[in-house]
Amino acid sequence: MGATSGITLQQLRYFVEVAAEGSISAAADLLYVSQPTMSGAIKDLEQRVGCTLLIRSARGVSLTVDGTEFLGYARQVVEQAGLLEQRYFGGQPSRRMLAVSTQHYSFVVEAFVRMVRGADAAEYAFALRETRTWDIIEDVRTFRSELGVLYRNDFNHKVIDKLLRDSGLGFTPLFLATPHIFIARSNPLADRERVTLDDLDGLPRLTFDQGANNSFYFAEEILSTRSSAQDIRVSDRATIFNLMIGLGGYTISTGIISDDFDPSIVAVPLDVDERIEVGWIGQSGIPLTEQALRFVAEMRDVVSGYGVETLS
Structure with a gap:
């Protein structure tokens, strides 16, 4: 990159x-400035840093490397x-922004709700994406999301860690x-203190579809290599x-x-003998923003509330 003087x-x-909206015109509307003003400011920014930051197309803009x-x-x-500005000049709380990509966990939704309710801002732009494992990593890699939430275990951690x-x-x-x-409260297994894998034989196994990257290592459920006579893949928690x-049916989770x-x-x-x-996940070497740190703190608080010890 070139010199940053004058930015x-x-x-x-x-x-x-612009990066958050994927569109110069949409960002201009949000900030109440004209599109030529926004476009000119971005072009001047690129000139000052000495590299192209955005790829323009008829469908909007995307980030370069x-x-x-x-x-x-x-x-x-x-x-x-x-x-x-807020602390020393009496300014209004700034517009809060945070995007999170996650596997399908209700504790993440609960933490997100708490974060939004606690946001000290008249304006905010938050995003919560429940999506596939590969897409979570891609979202964070490309800064579409600041952080992602996923799991690893003895089976998948080498593949996940290398990809990260x-x-x-x-x-x-x-x-x-x-x-x-x-399982549903009406399921005959619902009153059991524990269940075994044999107890699950004959029940439909429900898993989250991983799309084109449907490797066992990207499965959202452990024991993904175990065969099942009845398999159903879905794309969202409601389904x-x-x-x-x-x-x-049943699925395996936390x-x-x-x-x-x-x-x-x-x-x-x-x-089962599994954990x-x-x-x-986040960008290595780049600290989380204050808003992201608040969200992580809310996740820890929610998990602790269910009697689960968090890791430092």
Whole structure:
């Protein structure tokens, strides 16, 4: 990159919004400036840093490799400037921004709800994406999301860790969980203290579809290589819970489930010698923004509330 002399905070704010919206015109509308003004500011920013930050097309804009790296630092500067103005110059709380990509965990939704409710801002732009494992890593790698939430265990950790290293990402453990099955309260197994794998024979196994990257290593459920006579893949939590109720199916997860969000589903311990390590991923060497740190703190608080010890 070239010299950064003359870069303004306004240009950085414009750039962060454009990257978040994927469109110069949409970002201009959000910030109440004209599209030519926004476009000119971004072009001037690229000239000052000495590289192309955005790829323009008829469908909008996307980040270049340099733009992806630049965005991480720009977010930090914009957020810190907002906190400075609020603390020392009596400014209004700045517009809060955070995007999170995650596997399908109700505790993440609960933490996200708490974060949004606690946001001290009149304006905010938050995003929560429940998506596939590969896409979580891609979202964080390309700065579409600041952090992601996923699990690893003895089976998948070498593959996941290598992919994270190759993507410039790091994994921070959040908690260790013993495997449970999620089933409907009406399921005959719902009153059992524990269930075995043999108990699950004959029940439909419900798993989250991983799309083109449907490797066993990217499965959201442990024991993904175990054969099942009845397999159903789904794409969202609402569907998987409906199939638990309608078909008596099950899925394997952490055992942390919210009665407020999922009142018809229960978790029953699964008698296997496995552990699930859930954590968050982020860009290596780039500190989380204050908003992301608040979200991580909320996740720890939610998990602790279910009696699960968090990891430092």
